[in-house]
Amino acid sequence: xxxxxxxxxxxxxxxxxxxxxxxxxxxxxxxxxxxxxxxxxxxxxxxxxxxxxxxxxxxxxxxxxxxxxxxxxxxxxxxxxxxxxxxxxxxxxxxxxxxxxxxxxxxxxxxxxxxxxxxxxxxxxxxxxxxxxxxxxxxxxxxxxxxxxxxxxxxxxxxx
Amino acid sequence: xxxxxxxxxxxxxxxxxxxxxxxxxxxxxxxxxxxxxxxxxxxxxxxxxxxxxxxxxxxxxxxxxxxxxxxxxxxxxxxxxxxxxxxxxxxxxxxxxxxxxxxxxxxxxxxxxxxxxxxxxxxxxxxxxxxxxxxxxxxxxxxxxxxxxxxxxxxxxxxxxxxxxxxxxxxxxxxxxxxxxxxxxxxxxxxxxxxxxxxxxxxxxxxxxxxxxxxxxxxxxxxxxxxxxxxxxxxxxxxxxxxxxxxxxxxxxxxxxxxxxxxxxxxxxxxxxxxxxxxxxxxxxxxxxxxxxxxxxxxxxxxxxxxxxxxxxxxxxxxxxxxxxxxxxxxxxxxxxxxxxxxxxxxxxxxxxxxxxxxxxxxxxxxxxxxxxxxxxxxxxxxxxxxxxxxxxxxxxxxxxxxxxxxxxxxxxxxxxxxxxxxxxxxxxxxxxxxxxxxxxxxxxxxxxxxxxxxxxxxxxxxxxxxxxxxxxxxxxxxxxxxxxxxxxxxxxxxxxxxxxxxxxxxxxxxxxxxxxxxxxxxxxxxxxxxxxxxxxxxxxxxxxxxxxxxxxxx
Numbered sequence: 045x046x047x048x049x050x051x052x053x054x055x056x057x058x059x060x061x062x063x064x065x066x067x068x069x070x071x072x073x074x075x076x077x078x079x080x081x082x083x084x085x086x087x088x089x090x091x092x093x094x095x096x097x098x099x100x101x102x103x104x105x106x107x108x109x110x111x112x113x114x115x116x117x118x119x120x121x122x123x124x125x126x127x128x129x130x131x132x133x134x135x136x137x138x139x140x141x142x143x144x145x146x147x148x149x150x151x152x153x154x155x156x157x158x159x160x161x162x163x164x165x166x167x168x169x170x171x172x173x174x175x176x177x178x179x180x181x182x183x184x185x186x187x188x189x190x191x192x193x194x195x196x197x198x199x200x201x202x203x204x
Numbered sequence: 205x206x207x208x209x210x211x212x213x214x215x216x217x218x219x220x221x222x223x224x225x226x227x228x229x230x231x232x233x234x235x236x237x238x239x240x241x242x243x244x245x246x247x248x249x250x251x252x253x254x255x256x257x258x259x260x261x262x263x264x265x266x267x268x269x270x271x272x273x274x275x276x277x278x279x280x281x282x283x284x285x286x287x288x289x290x291x292x293x294x295x296x297x298x299x300x301x302x303x304x305x306x307x308x309x310x311x312x313x314x315x316x317x318x319x320x321x322x323x324x325x326x327x328x329x330x331x332x333x334x335x336x337x338x339x340x341x342x343x344x345x346x347x348x349x350x351x352x353x354x355x356x357x358x359x360x361x362x363x364x365x366x367x368x369x370x371x372x373x374x375x376x377x378x379x380x381x382x383x384x385x386x387x388x389x390x391x392x393x394x395x396x397x398x399x400x401x402x403x404x405x406x407x408x409x410x411x412x413x414x415x416x417x418x419x420x421x422x423x424x425x426x427x428x429x430x431x432x433x434x435x436x437x438x439x440x441x442x443x444x445x446x447x448x449x450x451x452x453x454x455x456x457x458x459x460x461x462x463x464x465x466x467x468x469x470x471x472x473x474x475x476x477x478x479x480x481x482x483x484x485x486x487x488x489x490x491x492x493x494x495x496x497x498x499x500x501x502x503x504x505x506x507x508x509x510x511x512x513x514x515x516x517x518x519x520x521x522x523x524x525x526x527x528x529x530x531x532x533x534x535x536x537x538x539x540x541x542x543x544x545x546x547x548x549x550x551x552x553x554x555x556x557x558x559x560x561x562x563x564x565x566x567x568x569x570x571x572x573x574x575x576x577x578x579x580x581x582x583x584x585x586x587x588x589x590x591x592x593x594x595x596x597x598x599x600x601x602x603x604x605x606x607x608x609x610x611x612x613x614x615x616x617x618x619x620x621x622x623x624x625x626x627x628x629x630x631x632x633x634x635x636x637x638x639x640x641x642x643x644x645x646x647x648x649x650x651x652x653x654x655x656x657x658x659x660x661x662x663x664x665x666x667x668x669x670x671x672x673x674x675x676x677x678x679x680x681x682x683x684x685x686x687x688x689x690x691x692x693x694x695x696x697x698x699x700x701x702x703x704x705x706x707x708x709x710x711x712x713x714x715x716x717x718x719x720x721x722x723x724x725x726x727x728x729x730x731x732x733x734x735x736x737x738x739x740x741x742x743x744x745x746x747x748x749x750x751x752x753x754x755x756x757x758x759x
Binding site: 076098100132135137138146147158163164165168183184186188190191193 | 228230231232234269271273324325326329330331334336337339355361388391399401431433438471473474475476477478479480481482484511513514515517518519520552553554555556567569571610612654656658659660661662664687689690693716718720721723754756758759
């Protein structure tokens with residue numbers, strides 16, 4: 045425990061600012077090519093990143109709910125959504141048929157060995173974050189029906 | 205500790221010498237604790253004592269993770285504590301442990317990515333190598349050593365590593381060295397109609413053999429794989445061969461006889477907007493690979509080099525999680541329980557009705573899933589050798605047919621209906637020899653509805669029913685959840701086993717608070733004993749009763 049406290053102090057005294065910057069971790073596209081979080085968000089000013097999995101019922105509900113209003117969101121705020129699947133080898137083969145079967149219009153990326161999940165410190169999914177110009181401005185874990193409305197309020201506040 | 209100081213020193217040095225003193229710190233804290241309580245009514249038959257809380261009634265698993273990034277360098281560590289004991293059902297190697305569990309230093313520059321310390325890695329499907337962490341399962345199979353990733357061009361990716369595997373707070377006896385190469389052929393050849401990638405891996409375990417010169421010190425596995433996509437079709441195949449090695453059971457060698465192992469996985473799929481299908485075939489023969497030859501088959505999944513998850517649909521409801529499959533890759537020659545591995549298929553269908561159609565107007569989305577897994581059809585001989593068919597007609601271990609229909613009736617109400625029919629071998633679900641104890645046949649129905657009340661408030665209700673003639677007979681279940689807003693949520697749930705010998709309610713109630721970087725959840729109730737499965741890997745949890753708390757903060 046002592047080591048830990050010392051270490052904590054050391055690290056904090058470096059003056060590192062808390063992680064509001066989007067960590068730059070590499071991940072895969074559905075086609076199998078390697079990309080990175082910064083590359084995927086580079087061309088967009090306002091991006092919602094949602095960590096999800098095919099086996100996570102609340103995740104699917106959240107993405108289904110947003111899917112219903114996604115077109116409106118895009119028209120009004122030019123926000124785009126990147127859904128990063130944390131499915132591992134067991135279920136990753138279900139990602140492609142599922143997103144098509146669902147008819148989602150999101151950009152889908154794969155985090156098969158959970159590097160993004162670790163870098164964002166997500167203990168559970170869904171984790172939804174709003175990124176403006178590479179900086180995380182809002183984050184929320186878990187999903188309760190209606191949470192997408194609160195997310196949209198944040199999007200509106202950060203659009204412009 | 206030495207490593208730690210070096211990391212800190214380096215990070216500090218970087219901080220001083222850098223032009224712009226802008227490093228970034230990130231990490232998180234997670235604590236899962238439980239307070240176990242006596243419950244004399246928690247028993248299946250009258251002769252049992254019920255649940256008696258162990259001496260360490262309060263237990264907590266805590267994880268504190270810190271990372272510091274500065275330019276091309278990132279350093280980090282994870283402190284773990286399991287005081288005074290790990291949560292019920294975790295490997296006893298964690299009990300009463302407290303300390304720095306992992307640390308690393310990473311350097312990234314253009315095509316090069318170097319890591320020293322602990323790292324996670326996966327080759328291909330993970331069938332040949334996967335170092336990963338799952339806190340709910342008590343698995344952390346990170347490698348400790350050195351890893352280099354090198355991408356000389358856009359279409360070639362190379363990874364090499366050497367290290368020992370983490371085992372609790374210690375390291376495996378075996379040393380792993382491994383290479384992985386992936387080539388994106390279509391990118392190299394500038395093909396536009398066909399997307400084609402090939403890859404290969406080599407994973408070797410070196411382990412001292414002491415005085416027994418009949419067993420190998422080096423055991424290697426070799427894999428080749430190919431993934432393709434063309435238009436709306438896609439697929440892949442991976443084949444692995446593992447050198448002859450001894451088999452072990454409960455920490456001792458079965459004999460000095462050597463057996464080689466193989467794995468084959470193939471998948472194919474078709475998808476377009478509104479429709480998706482996929483099918484996967486997998487055959488595993490004597491295919492367990494541990495960083496210590498004596499760790500084979502340990503019930504806590506420690507020291508596993510590779511990853512052979514159950515390829516079945518991962519279920520999420522109370523009663524759909526009672527009879528679950530667990531992959532059976534092992535070769536066992538014991539006359540009472542002979543098996544050589546598993547073979548089977550899984551397929552999925554996802555379909556959304558077009559918005560204009562009658563069913564589309566109520567947002568109908570259908571998902572169907574089928575899986576069938578059987579033991580390999582093998583004949584065993586007296587000298588402990590065996591013959592095996594490629595597919596054959598081995599014992600059925602698991603068969604699952606399930607469908608799910610989702611509807612969005614209005615802006616405020618949506619529903620999910622689930623039907624599942626399972627045939628599971630008793631040995632797979634309850635333990636003991638496979639293929640000789642008979643089957644459990646169960647049908648499960650689940651109806652779920654969510655009603656949005658506006659201003660973030662919503663109520664969710666779930667009704668569940670499980671019918672079976674075997675095991676503990678019928679169950680019913682219900683969940684009610686109320687969300688005050690995106691931050692506060694409470695629930696109450698009950699799974700009632702009313703058909704069996706003991707009539708038991710597994711009641712639970714709790715709530716959670718989520719805001720920004722913090723999530724806190726509390727729960728009180730009974731835990732059904734059995735397999736807790738995450739990602740196709742399961743750990744056994746005994747029946748218990750008590751409070752649990754989860755706190756998670758990220759920064």
